Amino acid sequence: xxxxxxxxxxxxxxxxxxxxxxxxxxxxxxxxxxxxxxxxxxxxxxxxxxxxxxxxxxxxxxxxxxxxxxxxxxxxxxxxxxxxxxxxxxxxxxxxxxxxxxxxxxxxxxxxxxxxxxxxxxxxxxxxxxxxxxxxxxxxxxxxxxxxxxxxxxxxxxxxxxxxxxxxxxxxxxxxxxxxxxxxxxxxxxxxxxxxxxxxxxxxxxxxxxxxxxxxxxxxxxxxxxxxx
Amino acid sequence: xxxxxxxxxxxxxxxxxxxxxxxxxxxxxxxxxxxxxxxxxxxxxxxxxxxxxxxxxxxxxxxxxxxxxxxxxxxxxxxxxxxxxxxxxxxxxxxxxxxxxxxxxxxxxxxxxxxxxxxxxxxxxxxxxxxxxxxxxxxxxxxxxxxxxxxxxxxxxxxxxxxxxxxxxxxxxxxxxxxxxxxxxxxxxxxxxxxxxxxxxxxxxxxxxxxxxxxxxxxxxxxxxxxxxxxxxxxxxxxxxxxxxxxxxxxxxxxxxxxxxxxxxxxxxxxxxxxxxxxxxxxx
Numbered sequence: 001x002x003x004x005x006x007x008x009x010x011x012x013x014x015x016x017x018x019x020x021x022x023x024x025x026x027x028x029x030x031x032x033x034x035x036x037x038x039x040x041x042x043x044x045x046x047x048x049x050x051x052x053x054x055x056x057x058x059x060x061x062x063x064x065x066x067x068x069x070x071x072x073x074x075x076x077x078x079x080x081x082x083x084x085x086x087x088x089x090x091x092x093x094x095x096x097x098x099x100x101x102x103x104x105x106x107x108x109x110x111x112x113x114x115x116x117x118x119x120x121x122x123x124x125x126x127x128x129x130x131x132x133x134x135x136x137x138x139x140x141x142x143x144x145x146x147x148x149x150x151x152x153x154x155x156x157x158x159x160x161x162x163x164x165x166x167x168x169x170x171x172x173x174x175x176x177x178x179x180x181x182x183x184x185x186x187x188x189x190x191x192x193x194x195x196x197x198x199x200x201x202x203x204x205x206x207x208x209x210x211x212x213x214x215x216x217x218x219x220x221x222x223x224x225x226x227x228x229x
Numbered sequence: 230x231x232x233x234x235x236x237x238x239x240x241x242x243x244x245x246x247x248x249x250x251x252x253x254x255x256x257x258x259x260x261x262x263x264x265x266x267x268x269x270x271x272x273x274x275x276x277x278x279x280x281x282x283x284x285x286x287x288x289x290x291x292x293x294x295x296x297x298x299x300x301x302x303x304x305x306x307x308x309x310x311x312x313x314x315x316x317x318x319x320x321x322x323x324x325x326x327x328x329x330x331x332x333x334x335x336x337x338x339x340x341x342x343x344x345x346x347x348x349x350x351x352x353x354x355x356x357x358x359x360x361x362x363x364x365x366x367x368x369x370x371x372x373x374x375x376x377x378x379x380x381x382x383x384x385x386x387x388x389x390x391x392x393x394x395x396x397x398x399x400x401x402x403x404x405x406x407x408x409x410x411x412x413x414x415x416x417x418x419x420x421x422x423x424x425x426x427x428x429x430x431x432x433x434x435x436x437x438x439x440x441x442x443x444x445x446x447x448x449x450x451x452x453x454x455x456x457x458x459x460x461x462x463x464x465x466x467x468x469x470x471x472x473x474x475x476x477x478x479x480x481x482x483x484x485x486x487x488x489x490x491x492x493x494x495x496x497x498x499x500x501x502x503x504x505x506x507x508x509x510x511x512x513x
Contacts, residue, residue: 121314121316123314124317126280126303126310126312126316128318129302129304130280130304130306131329131331131372131373132330133329145320146320
């Protein structure tokens with residue numbers, strides 16, 4: 001049975017995971033202050049920022065991909081700035097994929113963190129302020145340790161979602177082997193050329209990995225609840 | 230001396246209300262803040278802690294905490310705050326909860342010793358009882374040696390026995406650290422036992438301010454026949470003794486003889502009854 005795995009390219013999988021790891025790291029850094037702000041603010045602008053953050057969930061990936069493509073291409077001021085001043089090309093390469101993924105997966109990092117922060121007893125945070133601790137120390141030592149399940153969900157779901165993205169990647173990255181050809185794009189191409197065997201194997205691997213990732217999240221969160229967090 | 234003169238518009242459950250409080254508190258005093266719910270007690274505490282904004286001035290021992298231009302953030306005010314729901318850091322052990330405030334092990338051990346928590350220092354908050362949690366919370370509040378200790382109904386969620394025990398501990402800590410304490414409470418016996426002064430808030434204004442005895446004792450007789458209560462105090466007045474007893478939510482004064490006063494012990498449960506002079510008829 002395993003002979004059918006011979007000659008199978010694992011490049012697309014490695015690329016998918018590399019993309020997911022980098023995207024998750026970047027989004028974690030960006031989303032932490034954003035989610036904290038959204039959870040604590042009473043500003044009238046809050047619904048505006050929340051809607052903007054959630055937009056990638058409802059938009060068709062092709063729409064998002066199209067706008068990102070337009071924004072990052074050399075013809076736009078942003079793309080031109082990056083290319084001329086910093087010498088970084090942002091479309092049809094891996095860097096462009098990372099930027100696009102960060103937009104696409106943003107809500108999957110922000111929303112669990114935000115609702116985690118919102119679920120914390122406000123008095124606990126205030127007790128930390130009264131103890132003389134600033135916001136950053138309070139987030140690091142009190143808020144984050146008390147929302148471990150939400151933190152875990154945010155990281156894992158963002159990772160899994162980035163591994164599974166297709167539309168945006170195809171629009172912004174195309175399908176350049178070892179550069180932008182991630183697993184989901186590879187499967188699409190196998191189907192297009194009617195290589196169903198390989199499409200099956202790739203798809204099955206994706207299903208198994210995704211299931212295991214989700215299973216680990218649920219087991220972890222179940223254990224956390226038992227501990228009493 | 231703590232000088233408070235603050236104003237704040239509140240939007241409470243009963244519509245808009247102006248919280249307008251002028252209060253001078255002597256250093257080392259224990260002040261009970263009482264009044265119906267929604268009268269602004271908690272908001273006043275939160276304003277003193279810097280957790281809510283208001284207009285006006287607050288100065289503590291000559292140091293300005295708030296005036297028209299500046300307002301110190303909670304981190305800069307030397308306060309301890311005990312929340313009704315404990316608000317312990319769930320991710321830290323009892324000892325870590327204390328050391329988070331101040332890395333002062335000697336003080337932490339002293340506080341844990343005073344409140345008999347030293348056996349529990351490595352336990353997580355989720356494994357403690359309500360009374361134990363509130364003790365930890367109290368210790369945590371004392372960790373930065375506060376000038377002002379603020380307590381928002383700290384004992385209202387606890388059973389009466391635990392409440393009495395913790396009242397003694399609160400008093401002991403208040404005296405040991407010489408802090409000025411403001412406590413929100415609805416329980417007259419608690420107020421009588423702990424406070425030197427009671428401030429009654431109603432609709433955002435102070436409507437009564439005095440000693441617990443003057444404000445809480447309702448001496449205008451009761452129509453009921455027999456009560457069970459707790460003996461709080463026996464005061465000698467001229468040739469008689471007055472026993473002060475907490476019955477339910479009320480305090481009453483009863484005259485007792487010299488001999489009776491000797492047999493009674495403060496803190497014990499007593500029954501209070503009256504004998505009516507009704508002629509009794511009996512068939513022969």
